[in-house]
Amino acid sequence: MSIIEARGLSKSFMQAVKEPGLAGAVKHLFIPKHIEKIAVQPLNLSVEAGETVAYVGPNGAGKSTTIKMLTGILMPSAGSISVNGINPYKKRMENAAQIGAVFGQRTQLWWDIPIVESFSLLKDIYQIPEPVYKANLDQFTELLGMNEFIHLSARKLSLGQRMRADLAAALLHNPPILYLDEPTIGLDVSVKQKIREFIKKINQEQQTTVMLTTHDLGDIEDLCKRLIIIDHGSIIYDGSLSEVKSRFARNRVIFFQVGVPMPELYNLLSQTPGMKLDRQNEQEFSVSFDRYEYTASEVVSRVMKHGEVIDFRMEDANIEQVIKAVYDGNLDLNQKGE
Amino acid sequence: MTLSRMFYLYKRLYIQQLKAILEYNKDFYILMCSAALTQVLGFVFLWVIYDRIPDINGWQFWEVTFMYAMIFLTEGMGSLFFEGTWRLGRLVNQGELDRYLLRPVPVVLQVFCTGIGINGLGNLLIGGVIIWQSLVHSHIQWSFAKVVILILLLLTAVIIRVSINLAGNSAAFWIRNAGNAFPLMVHNLADLAKYPVTLFPQAVRVFISTVLPYAFISFYPATYIFGKSGWSGWWMLAPVVAAGSAAAAYGIFRYGLSKYESTGN
Structure with missing residues (x-):
């Protein structure tokens, strides 16, 4: 069985409909109106152990929502998920122990305490054995060049430093599965390169399954053999990167x-x-x-x-053109090129 | 997860939080003093009233101050050790709960450790002193059993207080505004239990004994300590009420959590 398996997975939110202006707000107070907004249409997904998968799509396509369901943050509206045989929502803690996650927009670290102390808290939280912790900490510090800032608190770090620390924090407990939601957003070229190399190394050495969402096509080309494109809440392409190039470019x-x-x-x-x-x-x-x-x-x-x-x-042939065409709605991957 | 591991994690997270506060919170003393001052003023207010009238509904000055102090002693405990419940609104509104949900630690435990209300120290101190003074000034027949029961009643009072805070703040899962007055309203209703419930109409008495059982923090323990006949035995329900409150609050919190929607991106 695949390490990540989702069947008929969907999510919808209730959204308040307010007419503009104060009058609209007052009206909503007395007669609230809601519409159901579907963020993710029922989708099937399977990822094999050791794969690196890029999960891409335009803003608001449902990428983050899918990742949040897979990580156990959100309760799915319908469908089933199994991550390494565990239902991430029902057995949240068990699932949390076997995954690592980096959300580019938001840090997982404690804001006010030095990075190295955050790490040591994580050691206790994940019950990481001392030798494993020590080895990982040393290795990550070196690979990600964290020496210069490991004694600073998260609030004092630059975005690039923070992201590196976050990545290390997500991997200290050697999780078999790693989710990355826009891990290179807003970073300069050299930090991006460092992060990509690090992810590649972890994937190769530990067979970590990586699922990443990104808008950076360099991330995809560098890291992922498989590409899943989602738009308007449904998967419109799932296949190899080289195939999408040869077929659609x-x-x-x-x-x-x-x-x-x-x-x-x-x-x-x-x-x-x-x-x-x-x-x-x-x-x-x-x-x-x-x-x-x-x-x-x-x-x-x-x-x-x-x-x-x-x-x-x-x-x-450039993957960028293909994805841009999809984002612009100019290319329907399911029909053309078959 | 075992109880001892939960305590251990609580301690670890709490101490980290404390370090951060000691480093950044320059208004540590101001907060503490202002809390203490508020309580002292309340005490003076009671003293002024009792200066004119010897008793209210058969309750003496020191008996009422005991109830009064129980309310803000438990408030102090709540601020000092469970302040995080008051941050729940922000955690939900800003989607910060995501971070807690990604860790193999009970969410409610992480919520508790989200903040430390250092002002609670002021409440705790003044509350403790006033309780001690009320016990000294009232003629109580002390026995070993009475001491044990008093400690038990203090414990159940804290549990009830924190449970009500948690339940009230769980409104954040439904009312997703950043500033949400509901928990504050629930919190302020505790003022009713600063006075003997016999002052109030039947409906209010039932309300603060069942729906928001603040009376089990102050009034019922007072009836036991000061041996008020007519209420004998009611205090024995305190552990039941504490367990019930905790279970209900946790249930509401869990149900709310299933409504959690995170934030865009």
Whole structure:
């Protein structure tokens, strides 16, 4: 059985409907009106032990709500969850002992006490044996470069330091499952890199199952082989990252630099269906095309027929384009590309 | 989770909280003194009244001050050791309960340790002194059993007080505004139990003996200590009321927790 298994999992909230203004607020006081807002439509999810899964989608798609149900914070409206054989809501404490979680927006650390004391409290809370605690603390301190701030209280840390401390705090008890909700939000490139390397290492060395939500496509490319895309509360794609690239990144772009301007070519290209011309200047332009209609060599040979090509380069298929298209609602992953 | 482990975790979390307070709370003494001053003023008020009339409904000055002091002694215990219940509104409103739900520790225990009301120390001190003075000034036939029962009644009084605080503050799960007056209203009703319940109409007596059993903090223990005939035996219900209050409060809290919605993101 999969380590994380959800069946028909859904969540809806009751939302107060208030008309604007004071009159609306007063009216609501006497005749409260609520509507049911569905945050997560019934969804099925299974994650195998040792996997790293990216759970992505636009803001408000239901990512965090799903994670909060999986971690036992929220009670599902319907459906079942089993995490390592435990129902996270009904057996919250048992589940809490076997998971680690980092919510990028909110720290798990005690605000007013030094990080190292927070860690020692966690040691007691999770009943971590002394040798394990010591080994983990040493290793994490080194890998995440925490030496410079481990004696400061959480309130004094920069965002990057805090996130590193949070990540260490979530993993001190060697949880088999790690949930990360936007772990790199607002961080600079070097801290992001550090965090990604750390997660990768933990996943490889301890076979920790990682489920992460992010808006940072670098996180996905670096860490995850599997991608789940959620939008409007339902899963619209679940598959490998490479597949989503090859199947859905249909547009290819080739950049050309030519010796002499070729006006007739520009006319021709802009009239060809399935191709799009973008001119930077007289001698440089790019052609984007649907790779299901044309091959790259077809495009290149057409250009070469008209004159000398000094240089050309092809842009790599980019996951960013695909996800942006999904977010914008321009691409329905279930229909196109089948 | 065993009881001893819960105590251990409570102690650990409490001491951490205390360290943080001692480091940051510069108004430690001001808070403590203001609480003590409030209580002393209440005491003076009673003294002024009794200066004019010798007894109210058969209750002497020191007997009423005992009841009075029981109410704010338990309030002091509540602030000092269970102040976190008063932070429940903020924890729910800001979604901070998420953090507690992620840890393998009972949520209610973590809520208790969310804050320390250092002003409780003032209440505790003044309350203790006044209780001691009322016991000294009243002619009580002391026995070993009486001492044990007094301690038991103090314990049940604290349990009742904290349970009512927890239940009242659990309203935060339904009323999700940051500032929520409901628990404060519940808390203020304790003022009714600063005086003999015989002063009040039947409905109020029943209310503060059952729904919000504040009378079991002050009045019923007083009837036992000062040997008020006519009420003999009622104090024996105190442990039952304490257990009932604790169970009801925990039930309300758990039910509220199932309504917890966290916050967006």
